Amino acid sequence: MGDLIRVGIAGVGAYAPERAMHNSELEKLVETSDEWIQQRTGIRSRRIAAPDEAASDLAREASLRALAEGDISPEEVDLIICATVSGDQPFPATACRIGADIGATRAGGWDLGAACSGWVFGAQVAAQFIATGTYKCVLVVGVEKLSSIVDYQNRETCVLFGDGAGATVFTPYERAQRAEYLGGSTCMEGAQEDVLMVPGGGSRHPASHETIEQRLHYIHMGGKKVYRFAVKTLADLVKTSVEPYGWDELGLVVPHQVNLRIIESAAERIDLPMEKVYTNIQSFGNTSAASVPLALNEAMEAGKLEKGKLVCMPAFGAGMAWGHVLVRW
Ligand SMILES: CC(C)(COP(=O)(O)OP(=O)(O)OC[C@H]1O[C@@H](n2cnc3c(N)ncnc32)[C@H](O)[C@@H]1OP(=O)(O)O)[C@@H](O)C(=O)NCCC(=O)NCCS
CATH class of the missing domain: 3.40.47.10 (Thiolase/Chalcone synthase)
Structure with missing residues (x-):
């Protein structure tokens, strides 16, 4: 192993389902109020995936957007790390479905389960692979369909969580020319x-x-x-x-x-x-592993x-x- 290579983030993208669930909708499901939710959490609404939309569907869109933003083709991706606690199923890894869906024909991949810290941990794994020269292109996607594991009879949790996906593509800094890790x-x-x-x-x-x-x-x-x-x-x-x-x-x-x-x-x-x-x-709302890259993408676009x-x-x-x-x- 030679000298460490500088790492950058070449592509950023995000996707959130179309349907926004406003606090007023939750008022009909549990004993709560828009005022209570906004005062205690700041949340006004959250996005909710369609019943036939799985985590990998959200991740696919975010990943394709991140690749496009970085002008990177899916075939260049060496590794896909999918940070999630609400993947398509317990196994196989949701990363496998994402790879197939985006056409990342050369990539390996796996899921990383660290809940809300998932993307942050995945990003660090990606950076090590790039820094050591093992890989040249690592896609880290944070995705959650938390609506599939939220109890809409429990007012303490159902007001907090939402669905979404955020993706980032790590490459050598030489290529990214920005966002040095x-x-x-x-x-x-x-x-x-x-x-x-x-x-x-x-x-x-x-x-x-x-x-x-x-x-x-x-x-x-x-x-x-x-x-x-x-x-x-x-x-x-x-x-x-x-x-x-x-x-x-x-x-x-x-x-x-x-x-x-x-x-x-x-x-x-x-x-x-x-x-x-x-x-x-x-x-x-709180989209767990998707939250940081989803916010990063918005901040970038703004x-x-x-x-x-x-x-x-x-x-x-x-x-x-x-x-x-x-x-x-
Ligand atoms: C859940 C949270 C919003 C509650 O806010 P809080 O300011 O601690 O609430 P309080 O303790 O002052 O009030 C709790 C009371 O509100 C009630 N309450 C809880 N959820 C409610 C809701 N959605 N609507 C109305 N009342 C609610 C509770 O039942 C409790 O009632 P009680 O006092 O009669 O027992 C807050 O603790 C929080 O955000 N915690 C972090 C949770 C989180 O983000 N988890 C994910 C981490 S990654």
């Missing part, structure tokens, strides 16, 4: 399943009539614990990754879109003005990513697992 982190504190999980359908509680009756195939969450953990983690990740470069270097923080109040509290904690933080949770400035992308979620990716756009 500077580093990242992957952290974990285990044995916290009760904080955020789908309890049923795995080897601990295999699918049965009982798991269905007990609604164990849906997302279960201990909201308050996530809240406290998320504020501190988001603030620490941004502070420790940006500070060594100097705050003047920071262009934008594109955080996991967990909850607007959490993001605002974290920014306040480190005196970061909200102009430096990109949010789109208002219209997408012209908010300044050439030469740092873009910090922190994420955290079930596991608990958290980390960040830092690039110089």
